[in-house]
Amino acid sequence: MKTLFGGIYNGKTVLVTGHTGFKGSWLSYWLQKLGANVIGYSLNIPTNPSHIELLDMNIISIEGDIRDQHKLNSVFESYKPDIVFHLAAQPLVRYSYINPVETYEVNVIGTLKVFEACRQSESVRAIVNITSDKAYENKEWVWGYREIDPMGGYDPYSASKGCAELVTSSYRRSYFNIEKYDKDHHVLLASCRAGNVIGGGDWGKDRLIPDIMIAASSEKKVSLRNPDAIRPWQHVLEPLSGYLHLGWKLLEGERRFAQGWNFGPSDDAVRVQEVVESARFYWSKIEYEIDGEGHPHEAKMLKLDCSKAHTQLRWRDVWDLQTTIEKVTKWYQAFYENAYVNTYHDLCAYIEAAKMKKIFWAVNV
Numbered sequence: 400m401k402t403l404f405g406g407i408y409n410g411k412t413v414l415v416t417g418h419t420g421f422k423g424s425w426l427s428y429w430l431q432k433l434g435a436n437v438i439g440y441s442l443n444i445p446t447n448p449s450h451i452e453l454l455d456m457n458i459i460s461i462e463g464d465i466r467d468q469h470k471l472n473s474v475f476e477s478y479k480p481d482i483v484f485h486l487a488a489q490p491l492v493r494y495s496y497i498n499p500v501e502t503y504e505v506n507v508i509g510t511l512k513v514f515e516a517c518r519q520s521e522s523v524r525a526i527v528n529i530t531s532d533k534a535y536e537n538k539e540w541v542w543g544y545r546e547i548d549p550m551g552g553y554d555p556y557s558a559s560k561g562c563a564e565l566v567t568s569s570y571r572r573s574y575f576n577i578e579k580y581d582k583d584h585h586v587l588l589a590s591c592r593a594g595n596v597i598g599g600g601d602w603g604k605d606r607l608i609p610d611i612m613i614a615a616s617s618e619k620k621v622s623l624r625n626p627d628a629i630r631p632w633q634h635v636l637e638p639l640s641g642y643l644h645l646g647w648k649l650l651e652g653e654r655r656f657a658q659g660w661n662f663g664p665s666d667d668a669v670r671v672q673e674v675v676e677s678a679r680f681y682w683s684k685i686e687y688e689i690d691g692e693g694h695p696h697e698a699k700m701l702k703l704d705c706s707k708a709h710t711q712l713r714w715r716d717v718w719d720l721q722t723t724i725e726k727v728t729k730w731y732q733a734f735y736e737n738a739y740v741n742t743y744h745d746l747c748a749y750i751e752a753a754k755m756k757k758i759f760w761a762v763n764v
């Protein structure tokens with residue numbers, strides 16, 4: 400596995416913020432298999448069960464707040480990371496309505512402080528900042544958003560991610576300008592906007608897949624709040640392969656990749672209810688009811704245009720939606736019925752499928 404992504408991660412020191420969360424745990428796990436020395440920096444473990452606790456990992460895990468500049472700086476000084484994947488965030492829309500100040504503080508000021516730690520560090524060469532597809536000003540139209548579309552956001556979470564993109568753009572021009580790369584500084588900064596990510600090991604609150612699987616595990620019906628919401632669903636490994644691909648190119652000093660990127664599925668975005676129906680095919684304990692009244696506003700229609708990642712980065716998604724839903728459902732079924740954690744198995748299957756499809760990061764070894 401160490402030869403994937405040109406073998407760039409083998410022996411590198413990689414700092415992952417938000418490593419105790421859903422995406423961060425999968426990313427840290429994959430990075431470790433790629434031979435990286437992973438330093439995780441997060442608040443305490445956010446869920447119980449917790450994916451990171453279920454994985455057998457040998458990484459350095461630091462408990463800290465990204466708003467704590469002093470602590471961040473000391474971690475950068477001690478471990479001297481080559482690259483930073485910034486995933487720590489308050490990522491929940493409904494929670495953001497109740498806690499807007501905390502959401503902006505963590506997602507905007509926290510991001511700013513991570514960038515400041517990078518700016519003061521001698522070692523960092525690349526930053527991959529994770530925002531969201533919700534960072535785009537949502538027009539409720541049928542087309543996918545492109546990287547040139549304006550940032551925005553109705554709810555506090557979406558707007559905070561739009562703000563985090565503006566901070567990224569400002570830092571890229573002010574401090575990590577590609578024209579001055581290798582002269583005044585040595586950092587390339589990119590940001591990633593991915594769609595709705597699903598996978599085993601997510602126990603985040605008010606998220607569709609955890610809600611479905613927790614209900615099924617106790618033979619209850621899940622309530623669907625937005626059955627008609629249309630989202631670009633993808634397996635968690637899809638955007639992670641995009642982040643790793645981008646990190647690889649930034650570490651190689653390819654300044655043209657220091658920009659914003661969309662990573663989404665090639666399959667059409669589909670309705671929430673269709674996802675649940677498909678999951679039921681793989682685990683018959685899944686049952687649902689519609690509870691569509693009285694919920695705060697969430698975007699109805701959200702799609703991404705990923706032409707830029709396909710053509711310029713040569714990144715492609717690997718699994719279609721059916722395969723994704725099958726893998727995700729079986730992950731939870733194996734966990735709840737047999738106490739088995741399928742993460743390694745899913746990772747290997749994903750890499751094999753990427754090799755079969757001759758995806759650039761998998762075959763360019």
Ligand SMILES: NC(=O)c1ccc[n+]([C@@H]2O[C@H](COP(=O)([O-])OP(=O)(O)OC[C@H]3O[C@@H](n4cnc5c(N)ncnc54)[C@H](O)[C@@H]3O)[C@@H](O)[C@H]2O)c1
Nearest residue numbers: 417419420421422441442464465486487488490531595596
């Ligand atoms: N899951 C999705 O569908 C999705 C979609 C688009 C974008 N994203 C983005 O991807 C990133 C990761 O999301 P996730 O789904 O893994 O979320 P998660 O809630 O599972 O994990 C969030 C992580 O951030 C950490 N964290 C939160 N506040 C912190 C703080 N103040 N200081 C330090 N650490 C803090 C948590 O401890 C946890 O490790 C986030 O930036 C999120 O906005 C997620």
